[in-house]
Amino acid sequence: MLGICVCLFAVFTHVLSQEAEEPVFYTCTEGYEYDRVREQCRDIDECALLDDACKGGMQCINHFGGYLCLPKSAVIYISKEGEQVPLPAVPAVPVVPAVPAVPPSQPQVPRSSGNQGVSLSSRTIRCAPGYTADEQNLCRDIDECATGRHTCGPEQTCYNTRGSYTCQCPPGYQKNGDHCVDRDECALTHYCMHRCVNTQGSYYCECNAGHKLASNNHSCVDVNECDVENPCQHHCYNLIGSFLCQCEQGYELAQDTVSCQDIDECSFSSYMCQYQCINSPGSYACECPEGYQLQGNRVCQDINECETGTHNCQDDEMCWNYYGGFRCYPRNPCEAPYAKTSENRCICRSQAECQGLPPSIVYKYMSIQADRTVPADIFQIQATNMYANTHNTFRIKAGNEAGEFFLRRSSNVSAMLVLTKPLSGPREYVIDLEMVTHHLTMNYRSSSLLRLTIIVGPYAF
Incomplete structure (x- = not known):
């Protein structure tokens, strides 16, 4: 008070x-x-x-x-x-x-x-x-102002008073002795909210960036740049004295902080997609090679053309699906002097013609992915008939010239085919696996052959 x-x-x-x-x-x-x-x-x-x-x-x-x-x-x-x-x-x-x-x-x-x-x-x-x-x-x-009996300067205004007069300076000026000098309003008090600029006889106010003068020419109010200029390419959010730009998903702010540029998600990692990553504005997509379809967002799954009926095998052919494709094999694989007795089994009935040949051949097919880690157990061979007083041995008779496979005896009646080298595809391997049976009491031996066709897919999936 x-x-x-x-x-x-x-x-x-x-x-x-x-x-x-x-x-x-x-x-x-x-x-x-x-x-x-x-x-x-x-x-x-x-x-x-x-x-x-x-x-x-x-x-x-x-x-x-x-x-x-x-x-x-x-x-x-x-x-x-x-x-x-x-x-x-x-x-x-x-x-x-x-x-x-x-x-x-x-x-x-x-x-x-x-x-x-x-x-x-x-x-x-x-x-x-x-x-x-x-x-x-x-x-x-006496009106000194009217009679000229005053001492006011040319820049001053004379006002008559009772028995005297007074000299007044123009607005924005103040008396210094007998003269009028500029009044620095900016130094006298805080007229302006942000910045005060003194001029001769007056002053004016300025605002910081992101603000503008209010109607009273002294206060500063925020400028909503989002409504006035719309400076952002995508989304604009107003702040006190400034603004913030935000990009839509799949984009990022450029160096100018207002433009949005596409994010190349494919460059982040080679594991974005299992096969191929295709970048697009604001997004990306995974693609699969021929013979595969996209499962989810990144994984490629083999298309079984044999089940979907999208193969071109003939009526006398069997469709075999493998990773990334299919192949057509004859429904009757037996060649003379062998005859088909059951599915995929051929027997030689003439002893004269089958001299030195295995009495029976069983045809099998399998598919594996390329570049599979090694060693890997890939196929098991097992005797269909078991007899007493017999001893079975197993060996790779043909098709392993480069040494990609090894046959490991598991028991007297079975053996495991082991992959010893990574295989690249697409490629087909035909391996003859032989089981030789020794009859201990009767002192003779017999053999049977399993012809295994291995199809290596073109990719590791």
């Missing part, structure tokens, strides 16, 4: 003659003028008189004998008989307590005797400085 205690001194200078008809004049202190109706000195309202009394959005508060420049948000209190009463936003012109005065129509003789500034012989009035006697022998104010 701000208590304002105002002491008012009204000085009256009067010179009157010892006779009742002599004229009387009154002089008030600076900031007051004489009210002939009320016959008292009253305050001059500088806020109403001066249009530019206060700068920078400050409010002008009239005060006894002067005025105050205060912020518009200020709450002012005055003391009144021990109470604190808030001053209104637009204060009324204070009424100066009445000062006893002697009107010209009712002159009074001063109590003290002696000369009071009036010549008794000539009856000529003597006026105070700034006044002059008129034809009625009354003291009238």
Whole structure:
């Protein structure tokens, strides 16, 4: 709370003659003028008189004998008989307590005797400085501004007052001695929210990037760049004093932070797709080679052309599916002197023609992926008939010239074909696996042959 205690001194200078008809004049202190109706000195309202009394959005508060420049948000209190009463936003012109005065129509003789500034012989009035006697022998104010009897500079404005005058500088300037100099409003107080720029006789406010001046030309408000400029290629989010761009899925911000560029997901890893990754704007897709179909998003699954009926095998041919394709084999693989007895089994019935040949051949087919890790168990051979007092041996009779396979005896009646080298495809291997049976009691031996066709796919899946 701000208590304002105002002491008012009204000085009256009067010179009157010892006779009742002599004229009387009154002089008030600076900031007051004489009210002939009320016959008292009253305050001059500088806020109403001066249009530019206060700068920078400050409010002008009239005060006894002067005025105050205060912020518009200020709450002012005055003391009144021990109470604190808030001053209104637009204060009324204070009424100066009445000062006893002697009107010209009712002159009074001063109590003290002696000369009071009036010549008794000539009856000529003597006026105070700034006044002059008129034809009625009354003291009238001299208008120094109109008569040119002032010392105001060419850039100053002269205002006449009771008994004197005042020199006022243009708006934005202040007196420095007898001259007017620029008032640096930016140094006086914080008129601007962000930045204040002083100019000759005035100033203006500037805002930081992402802000603009409000309607009062002092405050700064945020600029919604997303609505004004729409600077982002995809999505724009406004921030206080700035903005943020965001790209759609599959894109990333470019170096200019507003454009969006495609993300090449295929360059991240070779495991994005099992076979081939195809990048596209904002996305990517996995593709599979011929003979495969996409399972899920990245895995390729072999198409069984034999089951789907998309093969071209003839009626006398058997369709065999392998990884990445199919092959057609004759339904009757037996060649002379062998004859087909059951599915995939051929027997030689003529001992004369089968001299030195295995009595039976069984045809089998299998598929494996290319580049399979080794060693790997891939096929098991097992005797169909078991006899007492017999001993079986197993061997690879043909088709293993490069040594890609090895036949490991598991028991007396079975053996395991082991892959010893990675195979690349597509390729077909035909391996003859022989089982020789030794009859211990009868002292003779027999053999049977399994012709295994191995088809290696073109890929490792």
